[in-house]
Amino acid sequence: MKQLLKSILIFCSLMAGYLAINLLINFHRLTDPISLEGNVLIVGDSHLNTSLNPDQFASASNICMGGEAYILTFYKLKKAIEDNGQIDHVLCGFSYNNFSAYRDARLTGEKSKSQFSKYYPVLPLDLPEKIVVNETKFYHTFLRELTLYPNFSPPPYLGGFVKYPYELDKANLKETIRKHYYTNGPFIGISPYTEQFLDSIVSFTTEKNIELTLVSAPLHREYRSRIPEEIKTAFNKTKLRMTRKGILVLDFLDISYNDTLFKDYDHLNYEGAQIFTELIKKEISNRKMNGAHKKQDIENPADIRQQDLPNN
Secondary structure, three states: OHHHHHHHHHHHHHHHHHHHHHHHHHHHHHOOOOOOOOOEEEEOOHHHHOOOOHHHOOOEEEOOOOOOOHHHHHHHHHHHHHHOOOOOEEEEEOOHHHHEOHHHHOOOOOOHHHHHHHHOOOOOOOOOOOOOOOHHHHHHHHHHHHHOOOOOOOOOOOOOOOOOOOOHHHOOHHHHHHHHHOOOOOOOOEOOOHHHHHHHHHHHHHHOOOEEEEEEOOOOHHHHOOOOHHHHHHHHHHHHHHHHOOOEEEEOOOOOOOHHHEEEOOEEOHHHHHHHHHHHHHHHHHHHHHOOOOOOOOOOHHHHOHHHOOOO
């Protein structure tokens, strides 16, 4: 009996030591800086993840991640800017689906585990009380990722530009609309966090003296025709509020790109991204030259950008 107890004690001691070592290694890695190229940082979800190619800029990095809510973008952006002092311009995705509460469900429902597994390195353990998350999966993720094994992989939250082919003929528009706005049957509602964390992004970049531009990538006309009016209203009100705050909003949601430039109904493919990236570069350059960044003087740039449309 004594030998058994001794064996159990030794095993427990070794296991505790193993977990403690992993904790020290992984916790230290949480503070490791991330190194990004360029002075322009592209952040947001899959819309800029597929539509802005950093290689076409003089000096830029794209760290967008599919399905990323502004809550996650904010904490990731803070880490990226604090670690990379050369960043002086942030391009942040701004679209209709950012206002849908389906993004919040990814932090409370079954998919929250996968979200926390990606973003735990930048999320604070003491999240503000007003943020509702699946606390069991949130803290379990921290415990698992920090103690089970030493993790030397690149940060899982960084994301990047993705080159997609044309696949519009395979896309399921009905399912995309359901996922974005009618997840559980009826309209899922407006996210209570979107404006709050977009304001946090604005405040943080202003505090750091970093220029912020909100970029709305093109959506297919069939997708746009099915967006709930509540979402459109929330988007337009926030867009107006941002422009009044002096934030440049490049809204090209309604630009009439040819079907061949889309990956699916709400993402551009690689060919579309090449064209759109050049358009955004030109727009930013023109506004800097004309000194028009103080206040947006064009309500909807897409209305006057027919000369920038592809000929096909």
